[in-house]
Amino acid sequence: MNWKCIFLFCCISLSLPVMGCSQTAAPKKPNIVFFLADDLGYGDIGVNNPKSRIPTPNIDKLAGQGMRFTDAHCVGALCAPSRFGLLTGRDAASWKNFNNIEGEAWDCKTMPQMLKERGYYTSIVGKWHYGVLFEGEDGRWGYVNPISGRFPKPSDNWKLDAPTRLGPLDRGFDYFFGTPIQPGNKWYANMEGRTLVGNVILEEDKPVSDEFIHQDWLKQITDKAKEQIKIGASREEPFFLYFPINSPHKPIIPDEEFRGVTGIGKYGDFVHQVDWCVGEILKAVDDTGISDNTIFIFASDNGSFYYPGSRNSNREDEDELKINGHKANGIYKAGKGSSEEGGHRIPYIVRWPGHIKAGSVSNQLVSLADHFATFASITGYHLKETEALDSWDISPIWKGEVTNEKIDRTLFHxxxxxxxxxxxxxxxxxxxxxxxxxxxxxxxxxxxxxxxxxxxxxxxxxxxxxxxxxxxxxxxxxxxxxxxxxxxxxxxxxxxxxxxxxx
Structure with a gap:
């Protein structure tokens, strides 16, 4: 018997467990929850505006747990271009999407597609706002315009129970629940995945589902988002939840329990309900035990439409805000749809325990488009030269690695x-x-x-x-x-x- 071989075998066998114990497992990539409010002004939240008349305790608490930005901006001062910039890292001019109408031609990689390549489970709950393609009985495909919400003529041609195309599942998301455009007035039906939910009929070329209750929609999508957080927390891979809500965008319809709470009208009550929604999502993250490894981002897609001279605001609501001294965009001029600061300077808060100093404030110039490059950096994705052309990695700012000296940067609004x-x-x-x-x-x-x-x-x-x-x-x-x-x-x-x- 070769005793040298036996001795060598024993030494190797004994050393293997020790070697295994000494190896450190690669850290799990962080989960990402992105909460996007709709038409929420910079001055609507208390932590940004000491004179705000609307209580926002959950958002204010979030700011105390993370970093609040005072000079953050949307990509375009309207719903669709702003969301386009967030999801692609490109501004609206790159796509010539200056307004809310164009929505079919995406010729670039999206942020959820990038995250899927890095092993993420991706979901969107809420307002997609780019429309979808419906199949017709004659074999044609018709695009539902995200502004009018109307189906192309003839309206009796479209298969309402058939799978759609060019929706969130074609842009990198694994799961979708919500509406392809702004809910209410123009659209009264939810979609899950590629199909409409419930029994749907067309009324004046607009879909109406027996399972859609506009008054309860914000609560409904909040519950769905909480479900997705639980599902994501139970999976082995990290998850990305994009949660674009419809509030406080018109129509202003706060739930019954929130009406009259603020004392400054329906708009104030609706903003207060947004704050409740933030609290529910934060609680879902904390209750699942994943908060330490979850990046939580709160932002708005653009400024508020309630400002002096606005043609979009309800005069009665605007007068009520004036009487009570509330300025939705704070000290900033104009609002949604304008090149002035009130149109594109937005509330923006990021929480990432262990990486972002609690209660910190940054005055660096940042954009919603920056998240593509930032998440690419955090997850180890190498950006190609043709991807995310207007996106900057701002994770060094989050982590406090950038001094108070202003970064040399140019933004175009x-x-x-x-x-x-x-x-x-x-x-x-x-x-x-x-x-x-x-x-x-x-x-x-x-x-x-x-x-x-x-x-x-x-x-x-x-x-x-x-x-x-x-x-x-x-x-x-x-x-x-x-x-x-x-x-x-x-x-x-x-x-x-x-x-x-x-x-």
Whole structure:
């Protein structure tokens, strides 16, 4: 017998368990819960606005557990372009989606597709807002417009019980429950996966389901989101939950138990219900025991439509807010659909225990488009040069690795009109002279309205009250050159490399 072989075998056998114990398992990628409010103004939440008349205890508590941003911006000041930027890391100009109408042609990788490649289970619960394609009896496919919500003519051609196309499941999501466009007024049916839920009929070319109750929709999708959190927590792989709600977007219909709570009208009550919803989702994350390894993000898609001079707000509700001294967009000018700060500066809070300092505040300039590059960095995905062209990795900001020194960055703010683009660099903001088309109810011919050139120093004039365009020609030229380069390239030209912050 070869005693040397036996001795060597014993040594190896004894060493194997020790070697196994010394190896450290790779850390699990973090779960991601992204809560996106709809038309919530910067000044609607108490932690952003000491003068807010709306109690938002859950959102304020979240800010105390994570990092609150004071200079965060949406990609476009309307629903669809903002969501497009979030999901693709590209701004609306890259897709020529300046307004809410276009929704069919996605020619780039989406963030959920990227996360799926990194092993994530991906789900969306709530408002998709890009429409879907329905199959017709004649073999054609018809696109449901996300603005009108109407089916193409003839309305009796469409198979309401057949699977749809070009919805969330074709953009990288494993699961979908919600509506393809804004619920209520235009759409009264939920979808799960690719199909409509319940018995659905068309009334005036709009779908109506016997299982859809608009008044209860926010609570319904909140329960569905909580279910997805439980499902995600039970899986071996990490999960990404995208939760775009419909509130406080019009129609303003707070649930019965929230009506009259704030004392400043239905809008205030609806915002308060949004805060309740945040509390429910946070509780679901905490109760499943996954909060320490979950990134929780709260943001709005754009500013509030309740501001002086808005054509979108309800006059009665707006008057009630004025009487009670509540400013939905805080100190910022205008609101949804505008190039002014009130249109695109948004509430934005991130919680990630062990990585983000609780109760911290950042004044860095960031965008909703940044999440693609940020999640790519966190999950180990290597961005290709054609992906997420307008997205920056802001995880160093989250983790406190960036000092208070401002990052050298340029943002371009679109307001829904391709001719109106604002430029932001550092403390300076330029709105160049431009024209936009306005169609009045009395006249079918669009009216070209001139917008004079404007320059603001946001460090001393955040409310954009004093136009100092003529006093700083050098600054105006620099910002104009940046805008020209951007419009020529159709993406954020100053990037050194997409997804990278130059520290």
């Amino acid at each position: 679109l307001n829904g009109n391709p001719e109106v683009v604002a430029v932001r660099h550092g403390k300076w903001k330029l709105i160049p002279e431009c024209y936009y088309k306005s169609r009045s109810k009395q006249d079918d011919e669009p009216e070209r309205i001139r917008i004079p050139a404007q320059l603001y120093d946001l460090s001393s004039d955040p409310g954009e009250k004093e136009n100092i365009h003529d006093l700083h020609p050098v600054i105006v030229k620099d910002l104009t050159d940046r805008l020209n380069l951007y419009q020529k390239a159709k993406h954020n030209a100053p990037h050194i490399k997409n997804g990278t912050i130059k520290l």
